[in-house]
Amino acid sequence: MSVRPLRFGVWAPVHGPRAAHHDPEEPYDASWEHNRRIVVEAEALGFDSTLIAQHTINPHQEDLDQLETWTSAAALAALTSRIEIIAAIKPYLFHPVVLAKMALQIENISRGRFAINLVNAWNRPELEKAGIGFADHDDRYAYGTEWISLVSRLISGERVTHKGENFDVRDYALRPSDLYRSRPAIYVGGESEPARQLVAAHGDVWFINGQPRRDVAALIADVAARPRLGPPLRFGLSAFVIARQTDEEADIAHQRLLALAAQDAPMRAVQRANTDPKVVMMQTMQKTPRVGSNGGTAAGLVGSYDTVARRINEFHAAGIELFMLQFQPLEAEMRRFAEEVFPLVGRDQSRSLIARA
């Protein structure tokens, strides 16, 4: 498989720290100011991408602060010049015409660096308490598939007429269309069978939850083999990194975070109760003790700088192009990663690595 050059991204801290909430080294901060500082610094350090997850209410504890994704994406687009900005979207929250219009505007503000990450919902109260309702897992994917088929055509500048199960759109075209490329990129996060069908049919990049390389390789083999129109699908991996001088030091840092994360058990229990049990992502995440969301340290990027670099290269050889990374404490550890690991994976810092759709 021919894989594009490695790219590295950082999850924006939209709901504070990713590993543990009671960490003296990382006070809870989901503010706009914190997110702005992190993303601007990530760009300066040479990171290629950032992912702004979408939750209208905090999925761990409802009374905690939560960053709004789309307004923040627009502001970040104006404040940066090189980094790719990926905004997550749950289809039920926006009509496809409105969302497509917003995506094209942020693409324009960013001068061709914007992408959407289509995600299916798992946190029931977010939709239920809004009165939107929480459809069955596969029905949500059927809705999402019709939704993205419309968004994809609209952000490509097509004039769209469509009558389907959920939408009735007539003779609709958005202007200006994309000024920089054919359309913003489409990522998809989700692991179930309908998620795989959706990304094979409509996505550019499939985001895989962090897990061991053999499992990731099997997922890539499954989805890459599916028939699709257009260029081959690309692959991204979510992972939580703990990189230190030695494997032992990294293990100690991992143990520190695991112990802190144990204090979040009551909060996690509420989260579990709120989660749709059919969501495959949550089943995957029960398999290995880990810290971080979306697989976290289960991807194995824990160890000495050399160990982490070697594992990244192995994932890259298996087909992963983009690593969307979590750290804690975020600012210090993303700096360390840029200083210590970037040189070991031989990336050319002078290159502009924004992938074009």
Ligand SMILES: Cc1cc2nc3c(=O)[nH]c(=O)nc-3n(C[C@H](O)[C@H](O)[C@H](O)COP(=O)(O)O)c2cc1C
């Ligand atoms: C990289 C990545 C990012 C994700 N971001 C979000 C997000 O921003 N908001 C959200 O509610 N779910 C997010 N998810 C979770 C997916 O929505 C989740 O996989 C889905 O709810 C369940 O689908 P599944 O059964 O196909 O795994 C993300 C998943 C991945 C892999």
